Amino acid sequence: DIVMTQSPDSLAVSLGERATINCKSSQTILYSSNNKNFLAWYQQKPGQPPKLLIYWASTRESGVPDRFSGGGSGTDFTLTISALQAEDVAVYYCQQYHTTPPTFGGGTKVEIK
């Protein structure tokens, strides 16, 4: 299985400041035939199911605010929240879908400083 490693485990950011979460895969999740990275990001607020934010590493799901952006390629990826809002407090997970079984990172908890 592809192992997804997120860092940090948690971070505290002031309102309006930038939050950056890292995700590393144990092998490349870039599919050379279509040059796409098979990576998604999800947000999970307390007591709620996960919500799809980004797929193909950088494509925002419909309705997701543009302060959320995804980047990276190959084995190293980032999720950036450009200006943290109170409603962004959540745990964020990366997930690869390059190889079955799909696997998730351990999660990064984002809090307000």
Next chain:
Amino acid sequence: EVQVVQSGAEVKKPGESLRISCKGSGYIFTNYWISWVRQMPGKGLEWMGRVDPRDSYTYYSPSFQGHVTITTDKSIRTAYLQWSSLQASDTAIYYCARHSDADGGYDIFDNWGRGTLVTVSS
């Protein structure tokens, strides 16, 4: 509006059987795979397996193969996750999630149920 609605919380004893459900609405049920994802208390997300509602073809994570069974009844737009003999370690929230692409293809999950809490305790 696309929705996946899960059955309610369950409390069971070790060794008992259980089936929980996930009903899709607002879309063509047979066009989208359904996956099941486990979240143990205070932990992360684990993919268990998926089903194609058109033909009930299933694929399981090796970690869950043989311990759970995923089925579907397309006539009532419902997918199921079942256990024949529960263990205390099965205590978790179980989510069903619809795949984002019609006709399968990718394990991207765009609509999630609210989860079913399964508690197994003697």
